[in-house]
Amino acid sequence: MRYPFRRRNFFIKKEFQGKFILIYGLTLIGLAALITWILSTKIRNALEWQIYSSHLRVERTGDFMFGLLMETNVIGILAILGLVILISMVIVNRLNLHFQRMGTTLNQMAKGDFSQPPQAPSRFQEITQLISLLEEMKMHYREKFASLDDILQSIETAARDQADTDRLIQERDRLSQLLSRTRLPD
Structure with a gap:
């Protein structure tokens, strides 16, 4: 039987490997770090341009914004990793349920009981x-x-x-x- 969702088959083949989950998590962390760096640079440049174009003369700005941005992204990264771990646990539990049922059926068959539904x-x-x-x-x-x-x-x-x-x-x-x-x- 062919399933129309090829994306699902790709995910199923990879879900048995812890490497997939690790690579997924590391990719999210790297992406969040890259976005943090780009946004902090843009915010710093925008603030410095605004302040330098005004009558105030300030040496360096934007560092306090970088701290807030980092804190927000760290919380976001931890939330995403928690979500990835939670979804992985749900998938593993669903798979283990099927394997436990198969194991029970095989044990019953080994005992000569073929009446398992x-x-x-x-x-x-x-x-x-x-x-x-x-x-x-x-x-x-x-x-x-x-x-x-x-x-x-x-x-x-x-x-x-x-x-x-x-x-x-x-x-x-x-x-x-x-x-x-x-x-x-x-």
Whole structure:
């Protein structure tokens, strides 16, 4: 499925990296410092021009404005960094919620319980793909285990009824065929 918002995909791919958040924060700090320097220079020049063109004779002006500008920008930078950290924490918590649900589903599958309800899809494309793959895997293993259980029940019934060897050989072949299609991880 293609999503029309390519910008979102770019952000999703980068949100797993702390480097992205660090670079984003450093860029904001650098940009704020550059704007502070430019504005302080402009304010200083404007004040000096105004005062020097008047009847007052003052040596240097604008330094008090630079202090106020720096203080304002430091507060702005801290607010922006706080916002970046808060948004990052929200995104990480939302992602962790999906991963915790997937972990719970996998633990239940390891215990043989395939009745876990399907997870709700995520707004993140990659997480939605992982969820759908997990659901496919759950359905696949549910079918495999049901077939295996059916074959074992048939073998047990045939052995209990002391059926002929042809039936036991047929059930053994079914079991071998099922096991040959099942691959376990190395």
